[in-house]
Amino acid sequence: MSIEVRKANFDDFSAFKMLWQFYQYHQSSFSLEDIDEQGKFYIDESYLEEVLRGQDECNAYIVLSEQLIVGFVTVEPTEIMGEEMPELSDIFILPKYRNQGIAQLVIELLMHTKEYNEWHVAVYRNDKNALSFWEKHFKQSNYSGVKKVKTSDSEEFHEFVVQNA
Incomplete structure (x- = not known):
C-alpha cells in the first residue's frame, strides 16, 4: 500500500470541504452539533480557504492511498503550559x-x-475510539515521553504533550 501525505492547496478546496463535512458528521456524536437547513454542518469556508491558500498558520495535508484521497490532517501552532x-x-x-x-x-x-x-x-473527552487509538499509538511508537496535561480546555479534551525520541 502506497501512502502519501501532501500539503493541501486551494485546488483541493472542494475535496477538503467535503472531507471536513464527513469529519463534522463523525464528531457530531460527541460535539452534539446539528446540521443546518441545507443538511450540512457549519464550516467556516473562508477560514478553510485561508488555510489552503497559506494565509493562516494552520497547515492542511491531504492523505492519499494508491493516489486516492482517503483523508486529511491539520497541524497548527499552539501554546501549552507556556511552551509553543x-x-x-x-x-x-x-x-x-x-x-x-x-x-x-x-x-x-x-x-x-x-x-x-x-x-x-x-x-x-467523549470520543472513546479516538482516545483508544491514541493510547495504543503512544504505546507502540518510539516517543521519549507522553505526558497527560491539564489546561483550560481539559474539561472538553484529553490533552497530551508528546516528546520525540
Missing part, C-alpha cells in the same frame, strides 16, 4: 480505509521529525 509547539489538531481517515495503519503512518510521518521535539495532541 505544533498541535496535530485534526486527523480524519475515511471509514473504508481505517484499521489499515494509515493514520498511524501519517502521524509518524508528521510527528517524528527533527524539526519539533514536542507535539500537542487533544482528543475529545
Whole structure:
C-alpha cells in the first residue's frame, strides 16, 4: 500500500470541504452539533480557504492511498503550559480505509521529525475510539515521553504533550 501525505492547496478546496463535512458528521456524536437547513454542518469556508491558500498558520495535508484521497490532517501552532509547539489538531481517515495503519503512518510521518521535539495532541473527552487509538499509538511508537496535561480546555479534551525520541 502506497501512502502519501501532501500539503493541501486551494485546488483541493472542494475535496477538503467535503472531507471536513464527513469529519463534522463523525464528531457530531460527541460535539452534539446539528446540521443546518441545507443538511450540512457549519464550516467556516473562508477560514478553510485561508488555510489552503497559506494565509493562516494552520497547515492542511491531504492523505492519499494508491493516489486516492482517503483523508486529511491539520497541524497548527499552539501554546501549552507556556511552551509553543505544533498541535496535530485534526486527523480524519475515511471509514473504508481505517484499521489499515494509515493514520498511524501519517502521524509518524508528521510527528517524528527533527524539526519539533514536542507535539500537542487533544482528543475529545467523549470520543472513546479516538482516545483508544491514541493510547495504543503512544504505546507502540518510539516517543521519549507522553505526558497527560491539564489546561483550560481539559474539561472538553484529553490533552497530551508528546516528546520525540
